[in-house]
Amino acid sequence: MDKSLTVDIEHLELGPHIGSGAFGTVHKASYLGIDVAVKVLTRAHHAAMGCAKDITHEVQVLRKLHHPNVVLLIGVADREDSVYIVEEFCVNGSLAQYLQKNQDISWETRLTIAIEIAQSLVYIHNKGILHRDLKSENVLMDKYFVCKICDFGLAQKISGSLRMSRNIGTPWWRAPEVDTSDHYTQSADVFSYGILLTEIITACSGEDIRLEMVDEKKTKGLNFVYDPEKLRAFISTYRPDCPADLLDLVISCCSINPTARSTMLAVLAKLRMILSQITVVADQLKASISDPDLISAFMSLSSRSGSTTTLAVTPAILLDFIAPKFVSAYRRLTDLENSYLLQLINSHAEDGFITAPAFNSIMEKIKNVETLLAKDNIQIQELFDRKVILGCIAKQEALDFVSSPEGQGSIILRFRSEMDKPDLIITGLSNNSVKNIVAIPHERFLVVGKDAYRSWKDLLDRLKADFGWDRFYPDIKFDSEELQPLFSEIFVYDGYAGDY
C-alpha cells in the first residue's frame, strides 16, 4: 500500500453511522480537524462474503482516480481486523436520498446531475475501468450539490483476456448481458446509467423502473425479457414534460444489444446539447415572461403540447394548469367557472395555440381575480354571456380601460357573496378622471359594459331582479339615499344618463 495514503487510526474520531451496503458500514468522522466519511470493512465479513478480491481493492482503484466527479480518497488505515477507507465527506448524502426529498427539481438541475455523473464515467472508462455498481445510492452530493460517484468495491479493470464475473452489481441496474455472459464491457455501465437517468427523471426506485421494462409476453419464469421501449411510456406518464431527446437517450442507453448503446462520451455530448437547448429557450422566454417560475411552467407545458421547438401551449393544457390554482381549500371550480376560464384562454389563442406573450398576459389577468373566482360564488358565465361582465381584469388594466375612449361610461364592479347572499360591491366608477379608482384598495375588478344596460339604474334593477342582489357593499341598499350622490356623479360625468 502506498505509504502516503496511510492514515493513523489515532487521528480518526468516528462519529455517527451514515450508511451501509453489502460490504461495510460508513461513518461520519473527524480527521485532523475536517469532516470525512469512513467506510469500515471488516476482514471477517469480507472473508464470509467469499470475496475473491483483496479487501483493499476499492482503495487500489480509488487511489488512481482524480476527478471532480469521483469521490476523493483521503487515505486508508489498514488494520489487523479491518480496513478504514477515509474519503471526503459529502454532506448532502446520496443522490438516492436527494431525489426522494426533491421530487420537483427543474430540468436544468436534472440535466446538470446527469452530466456530472456522465463526466465521471467518461473518465473512468477512459482509464479502462468499469464501475459495475452504478445507481443513485452510489452517487454522493457535496456541499455544493456537485455529484461524485463512489463505491468502487466492484469496479474492475478491463483487459482483453479477463473473463468477468457474472451477476455482479445490483440486479435492477444490471445490464442483461452481465447475467448471461462473462464478456461485457463499458457498455454494461451505460445500461446502468440509463436506469440511473430514469431515476433522475422520475425519482422512482430502480426496482420499479426495471420491472416496468419487463416484456411479460416473452418472459418465462424468472428469465425476464426486457423491452426498453416500455420505458418510454413509463417516463412519459411520470414526466409528460420530459424533453423528447432525453427520453430517446434513456431508451438508447438501455438497449438490450450492448453494441447499440452509445459510449459515455456520446451520451455526455448529447446531454450537453439538451441542456443548452433548454437554456437558450429560457433566455428567449425571459423577453416575454419575466417571472422565472412562469418561464419554467410555460416550458414544461409547452413540451407537453409536443412543441418543444416552437414553444406554445394548447388552451386545454393551459386550463389544466390554471384551474387547480383557483381551487380554494373549500371547493372546486364550477363548470361555469371552468368554461369562463377556457373562454378567457381561447380569446388569447392564435391558430389554436397560446404563445409566450399571450401566456404572460393571461397569467397577469388571472393573478388578481384568483380570490374572487375561488371564494366568491358568482355565476360568472351567465354574466359573461349577457355581456354584463366584459372580463375579469387586474387593477392596472382596469385603470387603462376606463381611461381609454371605449372604457368611458363603464362601471368597475367587484362582486362577492357571503353566506349564499350575493352582494354587489361598487369599487369604482369610470369617468375622465381615474382618481376615485386609484384610491380603491381592491385589486380585482369586473368591468361592466356601458352598452349592456340603458342606465346604471337599469343595470342595478336587473341585478336585483335576476340575481337577487339589492345591496352595495358595505350594506347600502340600492335605493337608499346614500347612493344618490354616486349616481348623480356618474350621470353628470359620462353624459349618458337619460339619453337612452
Ligand SMILES: Nc1ncnc2c1ncn2[C@@H]1O[C@H](COP(=O)(O)OP(=O)(O)O)[C@@H](O)[C@H]1O
Ligand atoms: N463520502 C461519503 N460522504 C457521505 N456519505 C457517504 C460517503 N460514502 C458513503 N456514504 C453513504 O454511505 C452509503 C454506502 O456507501 P458505499 O460506499 O456505497 O458503500 P457500500 O459498498 O456499503 O454500498 C452511501 O450510499 C451514502 O449514503
Ligand SMILES: [Mg+2]
Ligand atoms: Mg453502495
